[in-house]
Amino acid sequence: MPVTTENLDRADVFHGLDPAHRLPPLKRVQWTPDFDWPALFRQARPVIIEGFVASWPAARKWDLDYLQDRLGDRPVRAAILGQGGVTTLDYCNERPLLFADLVGRLRSQTGRPARAGDVYLAQGGSLLSQDPPIQALYNEIDVPKVPLAVRAATLWMGSGGNVTYLHFDPMENVLAMLKGRKKLVLIPPDETPHVYPIYDPDPLGSAVNLRQPDFERHPRLKSVTYWEVVLEEGEALFLPMGYWHHVASEGLNIAVNVWWAPQHARWLLNAPMRGLFLAQITSRKGLKRLAKAKFQALKQLLSFAPMRH
Ligand SMILES: O=C(O)CCC(=O)C(=O)O
Numbered sequence: 241m242p243v244t245t246e247n248l249d250r251a252d253v254f255h256g257l258d259p260a261h262r263l264p265p266l267k268r269v270q271w272t273p274d275f276d277w278p279a280l281f282r283q284a285r286p287v288i289i290e291g292f293v294a295s296w297p298a299a300r301k302w303d304l305d306y307l308q309d310r311l312g313d314r315p316v317r318a319a320i321l322g323q324g325g326v327t328t329l330d331y332c333n334e335r336p337l338l339f340a341d342l343v344g345r346l347r348s349q350t351g352r353p354a355r356a357g358d359v360y361l362a363q364g365g366s367l368l369s370q371d372p373p374i375q376a377l378y379n380e381i382d383v384p385k386v387p388l389a390v391r392a393a394t395l396w397m398g399s400g401g402n403v404t405y406l407h408f409d410p411m412e413n414v415l416a417m418l419k420g421r422k423k424l425v426l427i428p429p430d431e432t433p434h435v436y437p438i439y440d441p442d443p444l445g446s447a448v449n450l451r452q453p454d455f456e457r458h459p460r461l462k463s464v465t466y467w468e469v470v471l472e473e474g475e476a477l478f479l480p481m482g483y484w485h486h487v488a489s490e491g492l493n494i495a496v497n498v499w500w501a502p503q504h505a506r507w508l509l510n511a512p513m514r515g516l517f518l519a520q521i522t523s524r525k526g527l528k529r530l531a532k533a534k535f536q537a538l539k540q541l542l543s544f545a546p547m548r549h
Contacts, residue, residue: 253452254451256451257453263466266287267288268288269287272291275289287477289476296418297380299474310373310376312339314338318362319361320334320358320359321402324355325354325402326404326405346359346398350399360398361398365396366393378393392498392499393499396494406427406448406486407442407445407446408483409479412479413477414477418494420490420493422471423489424485425450425468429484431466434463444512481510482512
């Protein structure tokens with residue numbers, strides 16, 4: 241049974257994995273103005289970067305009042321959380337609303353446990369827009385300079401207790417914490433068989449529920465190795481393509497992430513991407529789609545467009 245927002249209901253639990261398989265704390269590095277981002281991306285290992293976000297104008301300015309002032313009348317799409325405050329980042333569970341209404345709802349949700357029906361600004365908070373007020377906000381963040389194409393930049397805003405379920409992304413990612421804190425479980429790509437990827441209907445998802453693991457149904461999950469990461473306000477996480485992540489946000493939380501298309505050679509070597517590629521080209525649906533769309537599906541996969549529909 242795939243995990244859905246309806247069956248991830250243990251709002252009080254971060255994860256139920258075996259502590260014996262927890263990896264030593266993730267490496268931390270200090271940001272400096274001459275920071276070598278391309279070298280960090282080449283290493284392709286998750287790292288916490290201290291001090292980077294503190295240098296952004298956004299770190300000084302962004303709070304609910306400021307963002308409402310700037311974007312109040314702009315439409316966004318908010319994720320509607322399922323049981324226990326979980327989102328599967330499924331576009332079907334999103335609702336359009338004005339940014340001012342989003343802020344009003346976040347204010348009224350703050351200070352109590354997240355629950356089904358709450359809002360969370362997730363993938364609907366794109367900062368790559370032709371809209372001048374949104375462009376002005378994008379200029380208040382500092383985007384790492386690497387020789388890769390930026391695919392998306394997203395504003396994430398929640399009221400605390402919101403959880404994004406276990407998935408991977410086919411892109412290189414820097415996730416920066418402006419307000420509040422996020423706790424993450426990170427699982428390396430070569431541990432993919434331990435998390436039971438589902439590929440269909442969510443090509444980036446897993447069948448396991450990290451809050452309430454069912455080790456009878458998913459016995460390999462018992463021995464999965466993982467990092468537990470706490471991303472504090474002002475810190476950024478470099479999350480290379482293919483690392484599985486489960487994200488629990490604490491307190492009123494505002495974050496920004498940037499996704500870059502990875503180099504082609506990298507995805508060929510990457511376990512979840514290989515699996516996804518094989519699943520796409522071997523499934524009947526995938527083959528039909530390929531035939532019908534004259535290889536559009538394959539091209540989409542190769543171009544690393546976000547694949548959540
Ligand atoms: O912060 C979240 O809730 C999810 C973030 C995420 O999945 C990402 O940055 O790829």
